[in-house]
Each structure stands twice: as C-alpha cells, then as structure tokens.
Amino acid sequence: MSRGLLARALLRGRLPVDHCRCQVTSPLYSRYYPGVVVRGFDADVAKFRGWRRLMSGSSTSAAATAAEEGKKEEGKKEEEEEKGGEVAVSSYWGIRRPKITREDGTEWRWNCFMPWETYQSNISIDLKKHHPPRIFTDKFAYYTVKFLRVPTDIFFQRRYGCRAMMLETVAAVPGMVGGMLLHLRSLRRFEHSGGWIKALLEEAENERMHLMTMVELVKPKWYERLLVLAVQGVFFNAYFVLYLASPKIAHRIVGYLEEEAIHSYTEFLKDINSGAIENVPAPAIAIDYWRLPNDATLKDVVTVIRADEAHHRDVNHFASDIHYQGKELKESPAPIGYH
Ligand SMILES: [Fe+2]
Numbered sequence: 195m196s197r198g199l200l201a202r203a204l205l206r207g208r209l210p211v212d213h214c215r216c217q218v219t220s221p222l223y224s225r226y227y228p229g230v231v232v233r234g235f236d237a238d239v240a241k242f243r244g245w246r247r248l249m250s251g252s253s254t255s256a257a258a259t260a261a262e263e264g265k266k267e268e269g270k271k272e273e274e275e276e277k278g279g280e281v282a283v284s285s286y287w288g289i290r291r292p293k294i295t296r297e298d299g300t301e302w303r304w305n306c307f308m309p310w311e312t313y314q315s316n317i318s319i320d321l322k323k324h325h326p327p328r329i330f331t332d333k334f335a336y337y338t339v340k341f342l343r344v345p346t347d348i349f350f351q352r353r354y355g356c357r358a359m360m361l362e363t364v365a366a367v368p369g370m371v372g373g374m375l376l377h378l379r380s381l382r383r384f385e386h387s388g389g390w391i392k393a394l395l396e397e398a399e400n401e402r403m404h405l406m407t408m409v410e411l412v413k414p415k416w417y418e419r420l421l422v423l424a425v426q427g428v429f430f431n432a433y434f435v436l437y438l439a440s441p442k443i444a445h446r447i448v449g450y451l452e453e454e455a456i457h458s459y460t461e462f463l464k465d466i467n468s469g470a471i472e473n474v475p476a477p478a479i480a481i482d483y484w485r486l487p488n489d490a491t492l493k494d495v496v497t498v499i500r501a502d503e504a505h506h507r508d509v510n511h512f513a514s515d516i517h518y519q520g521k522e523l524k525e526s527p528a529p530i531g532y533h
C-alpha cells in the first residue's frame with residue numbers, strides 16, 4: 195500500500211477514537227440522570243486498533259490476525275444478538291447511537307428522547323392561577339381564545355381523548371415559532387437571547403411529547419388528519435405574523451390557551467373518575483418520559499400533562515408581562531427546564 199493511501203486510511207480510522215474517548219461514560223449524563231450508562235463505538239476502537247497494528251509494521255503472524263478477525267466476527271454476532279437480531283444500517287460516516295442503559299441495566303428503548311430529558315412533573319403547581327385581562331390587548335387575547343373555544347366545544351363535545359390529541363397538534367406550534375423568530379433575531383443582532391430560544395423550543399418539544407402520548411391512546415381518523423393539515427397551515431402562519439407584530443399579544447394568547455387546556459384536562463380527569471372514560475394503563479412512552487411508576491394509568495398521564503400546561507401558562511404570561519413592561523425577553527433570564 196502506498197504512503198498516501200496509508201495516511202488517508204489512518205486519518206479515517208482515527209476520527210472515531212475521539213468519539214470513543216468522550217462517550218464511554220459521560221459525567222454530565224450521570225449528573226442529571228444517575229444510573230444511566232452510555233457505551234458505544236466499540237467497533238471504532240477495534241478499527242483503530244487494526245490501523246495501529248498496520249502502521250506499527252510489527253511481524254504479526256497470519257494466524258494471530260485470523261484469530262483476531264475471528265474474535266471480531268464473534269463480537270459482531272453478539273452485538274447483533276443484543277439488538278434482537280436487528281441489523282443496524284451501516285454508515286460511511288461512522289454514526290451510531292451509543293448504547294444507553296437504565297439504572298436496572300435494561301436498554302433505553304427510545305431514540306426520540308434521552309433519559310436526561312425526562313423529568314418528574316411538579317403536580318403541586320397552582321392550577322387556578324389566572325391573569326385577569328385589564329388592558330385592551332389582554333382583553334383582545336382573552337376573548338380571542340374564548341371565541342376559538344366555541345367551535346372546539348361544538349366539534350369535540352366531551353370526547354376528551356380526541357380533543358386533547360387534536361389540540362396538541364396546535365399547542366406545539368407557538369413555542370417553535372417564537373423560538374425560531376428569537377433565534378433569527380439573535381443572529382441578526384449578534385446578541386444573546388437570555389435563554390428564551392431554548393425555553394420556547396423546550397415548550398414546543400414538551401407539547402409534541404403530549405401528542406406522541408395521546409396518539410398512543412387515540413388513533414386519528416382520516417378526516418381528523420385532514421383537519422390538522424388545514425389548521426396547521428392557517429395557525430402557523432397566523433401566529434408567525436402575530437409574533438412579528440406583537441410578541442406581547444402572542445404570548446398572552448398562548449397563556450390563555452394554556453388556561454383553557456388546564457380546564458379541558460380537568461374535565462378529562464372528571465370523566466376518568468366517573469368511569470365515562472376507561473382508566474387504561476399508561477403508554478410506555480409516557481411512563482419513561484415523566485418517570486411514572488410501571489403501573490401508572492391514563493389518570494396519572496392526564497395529571498402530569500395538565501401540570502405541564504400550567505407551567506406553559508406561567509411561562510407565556512411571564513413573557514407577555516416582560517413585554518408589557520417595555521422590556522425585551524433577554525433582559526429577564528428564561529425559565530429553562532421549568533416543568
Ligand atoms: Fe399540551
């Protein structure tokens with residue numbers, strides 16, 4: 195093999211080694227989620243060792259190399275067996291998710307969220323807190339939400355499972371729009387956001403997790419999917435324009451929408467308690483995301499989602515208040531990780 199080829203091969207082989215060094219056990223993960231173990235890139239270590247042998251020029255016998263190769267094949271087989279026979283898509287870029295295990299040693303089953311993104315909901319939050327609309331813009335926001343509730347009540351009535359699933363498709367939009375616009379503003383003005391980009395994107399992600407949970411319980415029909423498509427097209431653009439024009443009103447509207455969401459989930463709980471809605475076991479995704487006990491039920495899930503909505507209510511009314519005081523969001527530290 196020519197020197198050039200060897201050098202290129204060495205460079206390719208070396209890159210994953212750095213990955214390996216920092217991913218074997220991460221103190222950051224352990225700090226926030228004790229017991230979580232992150233392992234991975236063993237194949238990359240083997241690859242590096244292979245290249246190191248090649249470059250060392252040692253007189254390794256053919257038999258020893260064959261034995262080494264045999265061991266590697268065995269390792270691969272074991273790895274595939276661990277994954278339940280599932281063969282991973284091979285990647286030229288060396289991208290592979292590290293193996294993550296829980297405290298009890300079982301493998302983490304979700305790719306869409308990681309153990310350090312899960313939390314225990316603070317369900318002691320005051321659910322009755324309300325921002326009384328006194329000034330014109332607040333009244334506009336309040337009555338807009340009250341008006342929007344009329345067609346929602348007519349369409350869904352007391353079908354709270356379906357109602358929650360459909361409304362979560364809308365609820366996850368404002369955080370994403372606000373976060374995106376603050377992100378662009380930060381780039382345009384060469385300035386920090388005070389953590390508000392992260393806080394709003396966290397809210398969007400949290401709302402999307404509500405949807406991922408609800409969709410495990412209620413399967414959307416074709417016409418409901420069509421409705422979501424139409425509503426998203428209108429709502430995304432309307433909220434985008436509103437946020438550009440007045441973030442104060444935009445956040446106030448979301449604050450009132452969250453107050454309505456708390457009311458809807460309270461009614462949902464009443465129907466579960468009365469037996470009108472069956473208290474089925476909680477979906478696995480909800481158990482892991484909110485760190486619920488294994489025997490958690492729908493009632494537990496609705497209770498933690500309602501607490502999330504109360505936190506969103508606080509964040510959005512707070513954001514609106516900052517604007518009301520003539521300040522920018524970045525002037526007040528964002529409530530990152532406020533659950
Ligand atoms: Fe939600």
Ligand SMILES: [Fe+2]
Nearest residue numbers: 365452503506
């Ligand atoms: Fe919410």
